[in-house]
Amino acid sequence: MDVKKIFKLRAGYQDLLIPFLSIITSLVIGAIIIYASGANVYAAYKGLWQGSFGNARTIAETFVSTTPYILTGLAVAFGFRCGLFNIGAEGQLYAGALAAAYIGYAWRGLPHFIHLPIAIIAGIIAGGIWGAIPGYLKAKTGAHEVINTIMMNHIMIRLTDYLVKNPMLDPKASVPRTAYILKSAYLPKIFPGFRLHWGFILAIIAIFLIYYILFKTKVGFEIRTVGLNQDAARYAGMNISKNFVLAMAISGGLAGLAGAGEVLGLNYNLPAAFVSGFGFDAIAIALLAKSNPFAVFPSAMLWAALRNGAGLMQVRAKISIDLVNIIQAFVIMFIAAPNIVRYLYRIRAEREKAGVLLTKGWGQ
Amino acid sequence: MSKDNHMSEEILSLKGVVKSFPGVLANDHIDFSLKKGEIHTLLGENGAGKTTLMNILYGLYTPDEGEIFIDGQKVIIHSPADALSHGIGMVHQHFMLIPNMSVCENIILGNESKKRGLIDEEQATGRIETLSEKYKFSLNPGDMVKDLPIGMQQKVEILKALYREATVLILDEPTAVLTPQESEELFEILRSLKDEGKSIIFISHKLKEVLEISDIITVLRDGKAIGSVRPDQTDEGHLANMMVGREVILKVHKEKMHKGKPVLEVNDLTVFDRRGVSVVNGINFNVHSGEIYGVAGVQGNGQTELVEALTGLLPFVSGEVIIDGAKIEGDNPREVFERGTAHIPEDRHKYGLVLPYPIRDNLVLCSYYHKPFSKRLALNFPVIIEKSSKLLKEFDIKASSILDITETLSGGNQQKTVVARELGREVKLLIAAQPTRGLDVGSIEYIHKKIVETRDAGCAVLLVSSELDEILSLSDTIGVIYKGQIVKTLSSEEATKEQLGLLMAGILEKT
Ligand SMILES: Nc1ncnc2c1ncn2[C@@H]1O[C@H](COP(=O)(O)OP(=O)(O)O)[C@@H](O)[C@H]1O
Ligand SMILES: [Mg+2]
Numbered sequence: 001m002d003v004k005k006i007f008k009l010r011a012g013y014q015d016l017l018i019p020f021l022s023i024i025t026s027l028v029i030g031a032i033i034i035y036a037s038g039a040n041v042y043a044a045y046k047g048l049w050q051g052s053f054g055n056a057r058t059i060a061e062t063f064v065s066t067t068p069y070i071l072t073g074l075a076v077a078f079g080f081r082c083g084l085f086n087i088g089a090e091g092q093l094y095a096g097a098l099a100a101a102y103i104g105y106a107w108r109g110l111p112h113f114i115h116l117p118i119a120i121i122a123g124i125i126a127g128g129i130w131g132a133i134p135g136y137l138k139a140k141t142g143a144h145e146v147i148n149t150i151m152m153n154h155i156m157i158r159l160t161d162y163l164v165k166n167p168m169l170d171p172k173a174s175v176p177r178t179a180y181i182l183k184s185a186y187l188p189k190i191f192p193g194f195r196l197h198w199g200f201i202l203a204i205i206a207i208f209l210i211y212y213i214l215f216k217t218k219v220g221f222e223i224r225t226v227g228l229n230q231d232a233a234r235y236a237g238m239n240i241s242k243n244f245v246l247a248m249a250i251s252g253g254l255a256g257l258a259g260a261g262e263v264l265g266l267n268y269n270l271p272a273a274f275v276s277g278f279g280f281d282a283i284a285i286a287l288l289a290k291s292n293p294f295a296v297f298p299s300a301m302l303w304a305a306l307r308n309g310a311g312l313m314q315v316r317a318k319i320s321i322d323l324v325n326i327i328q329a330f331v332i333m334f335i336a337a338p339n340i341v342r343y344l345y346r347i348r349a350e351r352e353k354a355g356v357l358l359t360k361g362w363g364q
Numbered sequence: 365m366s367k368d369n370h371m372s373e374e375i376l377s378l379k380g381v382v383k384s385f386p387g388v389l390a391n392d393h394i395d396f397s398l399k400k401g402e403i404h405t406l407l408g409e410n411g412a413g414k415t416t417l418m419n420i421l422y423g424l425y426t427p428d429e430g431e432i433f434i435d436g437q438k439v440i441i442h443s444p445a446d447a448l449s450h451g452i453g454m455v456h457q458h459f460m461l462i463p464n465m466s467v468c469e470n471i472i473l474g475n476e477s478k479k480r481g482l483i484d485e486e487q488a489t490g491r492i493e494t495l496s497e498k499y500k501f502s503l504n505p506g507d508m509v510k511d512l513p514i515g516m517q518q519k520v521e522i523l524k525a526l527y528r529e530a531t532v533l534i535l536d537e538p539t540a541v542l543t544p545q546e547s548e549e550l551f552e553i554l555r556s557l558k559d560e561g562k563s564i565i566f567i568s569h570k571l572k573e574v575l576e577i578s579d580i581i582t583v584l585r586d587g588k589a590i591g592s593v594r595p596d597q598t599d600e601g602h603l604a605n606m607m608v609g610r611e612v613i614l615k616v617h618k619e620k621m622h623k624g625k626p627v628l629e630v631n632d633l634t635v636f637d638r639r640g641v642s643v644v645n646g647i648n649f650n651v652h653s654g655e656i657y658g659v660a661g662v663q664g665n666g667q668t669e670l671v672e673a674l675t676g677l678l679p680f681v682s683g684e685v686i687i688d689g690a691k692i693e694g695d696n697p698r699e700v701f702e703r704g705t706a707h708i709p710e711d712r713h714k715y716g717l718v719l720p721y722p723i724r725d726n727l728v729l730c731s732y733y734h735k736p737f738s739k740r741l742a743l744n745f746p747v748i749i750e751k752s753s754k755l756l757k758e759f760d761i762k763a764s765s766i767l768d769i770t771e772t773l774s775g776g777n778q779q780k781t782v783v784a785r786e787l788g789r790e791v792k793l794l795i796a797a798q799p800t801r802g803l804d805v806g807s808i809e810y811i812h813k814k815i816v817e818t819r820d821a822g823c824a825v826l827l828v829s830s831e832l833d834e835i836l837s838l839s840d841t842i843g844v845i846y847k848g849q850i851v852k853t854l855s856s857e858e859a860t861k862e863q864l865g866l867l868m869a870g871i872l873e874k875t
Contacts, residue, residue: 217742225718232716235677235730236697
């Protein structure tokens with residue numbers, strides 16, 4: 001795979017510089033806020049570091065959180081490539097978790113090598129369907145996917161709550177949750193003694209697979225063409241509606257896989273108190289990665305580190321955990337805000353270098 | 365034109381300016397000098413380096429080498445603000461206005477005069493009104509820019525420079541976006557500015573207007589200044605030679621037509637535009653193999669929708685279209701493509717190209733899905749690369765490689781990319797809409813040659829153009845379209861410009 005070429009093609013020097021600078025800048029602003037609140041900046045950041053990369057266990061935990069971030073980040077990025085703003089990764093993740101949990105505890109008597117794949121695929125399909133619905137609505141009625149994916153989130157999160165507390169409730173449990181999945185549906189751990197599971201490997205495979213689909217297949221070519229210029233896609237004989245539905249289905253499938261991974265590799269059941277938030281952070285992750293599948297990895301890792309390190313940071317410097325959220329918010333603001341705005345209002349991106357913009361014109 | 369009033373003092377000069385971009389030498393030791401009260405034209409094909417040179421003068425680029433003198437003093441211009449402080453104003457090829465702001469706000473932006481910390485809009489409005497009146501701009505400072513037609517927006521840009529008291533005005537291809545009437549108006553304004561002693565650098569690649577408006581013309585080619593001539597010492601042919609660097613055939617050469625069987629048959633076709641208005645009203649015509657059928661008409665008589673319907677972009681309301689003997693369903697671009705139809709679309713940025721793609725991907729934009737360009741689900745890159753490299757060479761697209769981003773190509777090379785894709789395979793029918801709009805002389809010549817070659821190879825060609833000269837020089841048969849119908853068909857030998865003009869205006873009777 002000509003990874004290098006793709007990076008050269010799509011990631012200019014500024015594409016790397018700007019995210020880097022915005023991370024640094026937000027850490028600096030975070031430092032100022034910590035200082036202003038009377039806490040020790042050094043202790044806080046040391047806590048953040050140790051909480052995310054301090055020892056083997058925290059590193060493994062960071063990768064545990066990186067896993068769903070990669071998958072949901074890829075989901076949102078894939079939607080972006082087709083010109084779609086999938087805010088619904090959260091709901092799609094829930095759909096995947098629900099389906100995987102159900103298969104995991106209800107289908108008995110299957111060997112591991114059959115039960116686990118079925119549970120995973122069920123998660124992907126459930127997420128895919130949940131994504132495809134707003135895709136279909138957009139294709140057929142023009143209804144904006146942002147509104148519909150948000151609505152689909154609400155529906156799925158409530159639906160999960162209802163199902164887990166009613167038909168799927170494990171009556172023996174002290175808190176509302178589904179029954180435990182069977183051992184035959186477990187995603188195995190990668191290293192004994194650590195919670196890091198094979199979902200991480202699946203996420204890495206997904207990165208390569210999504211890269212391959214986007215840049216090496218007909219489907220990917222169509223999806224990217226639709227994302228960049230719908231008129232040209234139509235001119236070239238591509239079916240725009242089909243691509244909208246397909247892109248949303250694949251996007252939803254990735255988020256569904258994230259949900260399945262959380263259930264099959266980590267929780268082994270689906271509690272009513274299941275809160276992920278991954279699907280929302282994923283929007284920032286995809287933006288930070290500029291929708292490049294490979295860049296989703298470091299971007300997801302950053303989010304995971306911030307999420308995991310926050311606890312120790314709070315303890316060490318006695319500051320509020322909200323501060324980490326503030327830092328995250330700044331990272332998003334610096335890199336993504338202009339992109340979000342441009343995207344939502346379909347404003348053509350202007351070139352960073354004034355010259356290119358100036359010379360690019362009618363008849364030039 | 366008075367050529368001898370106060371035009372002796374040199375107010376600005378560039379000496380030995382060099383500017384390179386990765387892979388291109390955009391400006392190669394260019395000398396340029398501007399005198400007070402003159403209109404000095406920079407003429408050159410797209411990509412010759414005109415905009416680059418002006419961006420250097422305006423402080424947007426730093427030259428690699430070379431010096432700038434203003435009033436005999438050597439200066440270094442770091443930014444547009446610097447340029448303005450030296451009295452240089454620029455109207456860019458692409459306007460730099462903010463659509464959601466008023467004319468007044470746009471003009472004062474970055475140059476607000478303040479009263480107790482607040483923008484003194486009243487004073488600004490007053491000044492804008494005075495200026496607007498003086499130059500007959502008829503601009504209303506309160507109007508929103510987004511509501512103004514392009515021609516007016518351009519005036520806002522000019523006024524913006526005048527408001528900042530520019531004495532040297534740079535206009536980068538101002539007429540590219542204007543109608544002939546608007547261009548005339550612009551020229552009036554330029555003349556009155558000149559009479560007032562302002563100096564103007566006018567950029568264009570259109571020969572006729574350059575001869576009309578300039579006091580002196582400097583020709584750039586491939587980043588070099590080829591020479592300067594006065595309009596009374598030259599003519600279109602000579603300028604074209606200087607621009608392109610070789611003898612340019614402004615006239616199209618073509619052999620006698622060998623007309624074959626009909627390839628495109630259009631019977632009683634009715635098409636609605638996107639608002640549901642009937643714009644093609646039961647049109648009838650045939651195009652035969654070996655024939656160029658030119659559709660002449662004033663813009664807005666259904667040409668655009670006719671082409672879109674024939675190429676599958678708009679559905680038929682009624683009537684039938686037969687391509688190569690078989691009826692087509694319509695509303696399906698791929699169906700038309702698979703019948704061996706090539707389509708050069710009117711709007712190449714909208715339909716013809718995906719600008720952020722490398723050239724390679726645009727060259728297979730329509731054929732990517734079938735063998736040998738893909739195998740089952742995967743794209744077959746070795747074949748795609750081989751084919752696109754071949755097309756790049758064959759159609760003389762100027763780019764460093766097939767991986768160059770299409771957006772960075774000049775308009776002419778972008779259009780060549782479209783033409784290469786469409787004609788780089790076996791075709792029976794070519795539908796070309798406004799194929800040379802906005803292109804430079806060299807590219808126009810090239811595309812005309814290709815269209816004639818296609819016809820000589822036995823293809824049927826439907827040419828739609830609003831350039832009457834283009835229709836007359838290329839077509840074998842001319843159909844005049846008026847209100848969505850062909851009102852007259854005539855052979856190009858018998859057609860005259862005057863007669864076509866009258867038919868296009870709906871004045872001559874149907875026959
Ligand atoms: N910002 C830029 N980066 C890279 N190449 C550029 C840039 N601006 C212009 N060029 C290249 O420099 C050459 C001259 O361009 P330009 O000055 O825009 O020509 P003109 O205005 O005469 O059409 C072209 O080959 C163009 O592709
Ligand atoms: Mg230019």
